[in-house]
Amino acid sequence: MSRPLGVAVIGYSFMGKAHSNAWRNVGAFFPQTPPVRQQVLVGRDAEAVRAAADRYGWQDSATDWRAAIARDDVDIVDVCTPGDSHAEIALAALAAGKHVLVEKPLANSVPEAEQLVAAAASAAERGVRSAVGFNYRRVPALALARGLVAEGRIGRVRQVRASYLQDWLADPAAPMSWRLRRESAGSGVLGDLGSHVVDLVQHLLDDPVVAASGRLRTFVPTRTGPAGPEPVTVDDAAWATLETRGGRIASVEVSRVATGRKNGLTLELYGDAGALTFELERLNELHLHDGLGGPSSGFRRIVVTEPEHPSLHAWWPPGHVLGWDHTFTIQAAELLEAVAAGTDPRPSFADGLGVQRVLDAIERSAHEDGRTQTIHE
Amino acid sequence: MSRPLGVAVIGYSFMGKAHSNAWRNVGAFFPQTPPVRQQVLVGRDAEAVRAAADRYGWQDSATDWRAAIARDDVDIVDVCTPGDSHAEIALAALAAGKHVLVEKPLANSVPEAEQLVAAAASAAERGVRSAVGFNYRRVPALALARGLVAEGRIGRVRQVRASYLQDWLADPAAPMSWRLRRESAGSGVLGDLGSHVVDLVQHLLDDPVVAASGRLRTFVPTRTGPAGPEPVTVDDAAWATLETRGGRIASVEVSRVATGRKNGLTLELYGDAGALTFELERLNELHLHDGLGGPSSGFRRIVVTEPEHPSLHAWWPPGHVLGWDHTFTIQAAELLEAVAAGTDPRPSFADGLGVQRVLDAIERSAHEDGRTQTIHE
């Protein structure tokens, strides 16, 4: 056999563009993955989605996602819509026997996420694969970090300090939008950026969060919308401390009003024998302190572009750095490898649900004066 | 008039050495301050304190702090002993009509601190001055930061992210000591490093903390003392979120087990028009984002060594950096200036008490599952 795997991407704005880029390029860098064909790009505006499909290398465009899913030449459905439609589309795709990739967050609520996990489990029995798009797991420096933690290079991790800071809402004059209304967005920065951080904490430590204490804040409570001033009903900053099953503590701070931070995801992991630090705006670097060198030890700036580093064999010679979008290409490759191997890819829908439960606990804690909430699996 | 002001320092180990250095050098750099004379260094071991006094430039040494305080030629008493004797010595010195500088933390408990504040207030009516030694207020970069905040260069501050991380207890084999027993030390890293951070938050924002939520952790619960394994009864890491009267939020993380961090005090202040960041291991630098430059804006690395920068006129030409110990010299100068001017120096005992109350609220919160505690003045 060997028809290429047909892909449909639902959504064609920011995430649709990033995912299209991944599907267009994955074969060039990961030739061992099964070949893919960019079958159809789906969106609501027929003309706009057709233009996008042309630009991004798609065979076809469409406005009806149900029809797209139903196509025989589509094997993989990649959901890049806003969170409130993730569940509906992904459930339909799984039911149609298509492998599914869902952009993060998996869903807007825990019940929805639970429903997706159940559907994914059932689909898996039929060989249908599903994954959620926490692309930062694919940053080579973070993949390297996870490996170093797993092999004990920094000893047993005790505490993690994490932040994800942006500033696009710092200006009080920034306008109202659907992202700032609870009914459409589900939550604010906690769900948007906090979900990445929580996933990374659990992923890097390989240890689930079991309790959380949190605080939310809306610094700009009213913004001007099309119809005048309107209340902002989601958080624009959030703080939490998380405790894992293994007894580690992670502190988390996320914000959309941190002036000067554009895409400021930072991580610090402190173990009993070393430490790791990372910042997304310098995503090709990892800083490792593992005590080597005795009194002349210190944090080592690793430029993560060596052929031995995760995924780097696929790209360029040492020192030729990758960008943000390459993480999606790696993500596509790992999904394709799982499909080819008949294994379940990660992060799974269950991973996505795990993140959702932690976010939910943080919100509950914030509404109870910070009291720590337990997370039930 | 014009006898130099006589100084007594009580304590001759780490802090005694740092304060001696300040008194020995203050006149060389701040010639406009009243002249001082290093009269007497006080410690419990007669031979050791005599040797220290010789090294550090003191006229005399002594073992009886009461007698030292009583000397006619002593005008300023500088208390560098462990925290559990601060109150007794400072109260005696104030009662004897001597100006008093107390190393931080002001005292080991809120009631002690309250007693000291009352005594200081009464002494102030008689022209007797008192101050607590939060020397990091004197880091020129932080003095500059406070000025920039006050003049609105980063707009109204919304959130602060602060940490103070060290690693001298990271190794589980590090031995038991008095600092790790609650009865002698009062608290762990929260009191030791957290007090600095809380003071800086309140000082930089000029806005008191009114509520706190916290978490404490002892990662290494047993350590080996002279008589074998012994329980560690204080925290070796602590986390808090603080809310100020003005509605700002500050997150705080302090640790003695953060492998690779030696003296890692970091501060990030985010305002609605800019941001400031600082790290103590590079104490001559301040990073400022104030939007200047339009699309080419960004964090500006200010080397805080220009003559216009706080206290810098006293030292060297631009680019000739200061060290950690210079902050004590500046602290001494500011105390002397207040004495000369007949004004009350800052940070005052009341400032020290304010810090103590915040630390106390964090501890209470930690014992109530993270529930936010209100701070009553």
Added chain:
Amino acid sequence: MSRPLGVAVIGYSFMGKAHSNAWRNVGAFFPQTPPVRQQVLVGRDAEAVRAAADRYGWQDSATDWRAAIARDDVDIVDVCTPGDSHAEIALAALAAGKHVLVEKPLANSVPEAEQLVAAAASAAERGVRSAVGFNYRRVPALALARGLVAEGRIGRVRQVRASYLQDWLADPAAPMSWRLRRESAGSGVLGDLGSHVVDLVQHLLDDPVVAASGRLRTFVPTRTGPAGPEPVTVDDAAWATLETRGGRIASVEVSRVATGRKNGLTLELYGDAGALTFELERLNELHLHDGLGGPSSGFRRIVVTEPEHPSLHAWWPPGHVLGWDHTFTIQAAELLEAVAAGTDPRPSFADGLGVQRVLDAIERSAHEDGRTQTIHE
């Protein structure tokens, strides 16, 4: 009209892969450029080039570059072979009326480069375009830097400090290769990395180099080849000071034995009103000192990902960083724009010749004890 422009790339290893990536993606990010079609990838090994063509998205592969050039459906010939075949292929392509992009360096010698310039001038009269692939001009941070210099933001530039340091030959056990033989490689690190640096100096300042003094060194004079030890006949490090027509001085240091540097191109420009610094391993950042902020001025870290920054509108939101390979995509876009507009793209063959002449002067100086050599146009 509107057949897409057909492209042929000659060469399919490192540079062929990077250029293929650019042609595959240029339309997705720069939709206003004329559409292109990846017609044919050319290489000497039929099987290998066919596999590469499949991976990289080419319609066809071929082993005969002359036949590829002659194809009616090929409009652009992109030469990614080693330097010793640049001239022959490019001349043939121009003669065939095809637009030509030649990887840097333009040629292995000044006479060859001169021949190419003449052919390009003659072709330009017939509307045939040519360009040389100094892709680092397309790093957005460097494009921004050039604009800032041009608009006087750092005043008149006086001195430039530049380096390009790698370490793949640091180990004396690294084997002999064609790159280390003068007859095949033309020169060593001077031609390879020095050409980038010299081009950037002239480009950023918009001021040609008119005199040069230099020094060359082969630190490892013998390496082991297939037939045993063999003399290394090119330089593995080089130094130069360059003087421009406008009287600026640039210092240049390039090396393949700078242990720890992977792709370490650094630039510092000092003007009478400010300065700029850049390093390629952090290619999304530019550091600008323009005196803004008065006594609180300093180097500003600009994250060059704002929509106002050069080429950034084509990519992602602020803070979502680009990688090394994106520079080739931008290069392809700018070539296509010139073709569409009927203008001559830059860097031109004349620019490439200019670089060659400077490199030649450095070599001559090195052979005359460092004596400064004048560059004649």
Added chain:
Amino acid sequence: MSRPLGVAVIGYSFMGKAHSNAWRNVGAFFPQTPPVRQQVLVGRDAEAVRAAADRYGWQDSATDWRAAIARDDVDIVDVCTPGDSHAEIALAALAAGKHVLVEKPLANSVPEAEQLVAAAASAAERGVRSAVGFNYRRVPALALARGLVAEGRIGRVRQVRASYLQDWLADPAAPMSWRLRRESAGSGVLGDLGSHVVDLVQHLLDDPVVAASGRLRTFVPTRTGPAGPEPVTVDDAAWATLETRGGRIASVEVSRVATGRKNGLTLELYGDAGALTFELERLNELHLHDGLGGPSSGFRRIVVTEPEHPSLHAWWPPGHVLGWDHTFTIQAAELLEAVAAGTDPRPSFADGLGVQRVLDAIERSAHEDGRTQTIHE
């Protein structure tokens, strides 16, 4: 026996202040050195020098340096005057049997320096010690660097890249001064900052420079003095490449017009097994790449404040950073140790002469179009 060693400092401005600070503090940090007594500070303005002597802790002040040298209670003469009087004062002091410390540069010309070396050699036979004040050898990070090089931690060093950049003359409106006239200053930035760099290159490598090629430039050829516009007769920027006896190459760039650089001394050493980098504005840090960690190697940021690091036992706990002035205190301690031990301190006058000869060769080369000049010992 045991009268403290009496010190006279000649000169009381910038360097006099820094050296006074060292003598005042050396005993507090280096108690094993022989005790010193700050006998007399010497300057031409009686009133000003008296005030300075009071501030800086001197017993006495004086205007006649000959008389000061002759005092029986003076054992060490520390020459902090401008370079044109170094020779005269130092020769007189040695003749009087006093140990001598001379600020760098040793002298304004090679012949003067040779005379001083001869006098020092003769004095040494009588147990009289002499040293030149290249204080940057005492930066703990650089002392550590030298040790690491000596023990082979970066293998055999091949190339060094060094710069010392300041900007106090960047503004063309900066006024004329004696430092910009050849007759008074001897040379420009080459002698002032270049001497530090050349000394460090030779010191860190323990390998003398034997050949040099150079270039000088005066970017602002006319400045306004008290009597109107006047020609600047010294260099304000200089470049050189140096070759050592052992075949290493060092590139040097020094400038007083490098806008944004305040005290920007940077060093990069590349060996065949590793590399070291340093910058003076962060003088507590050394970056070491020694290959530890295999594929996860990289430059390690060593915070040079551990008790095992050079001179650090004398100061504070780990992470408590030193400043620029501490280097002079360490310099004083090392001189005192040599005096006590009856050994010849380093850097010696011969070291100072060695630097002078290299600077002279650079100047000669600059006047011969960059032709390499050999340095004869």
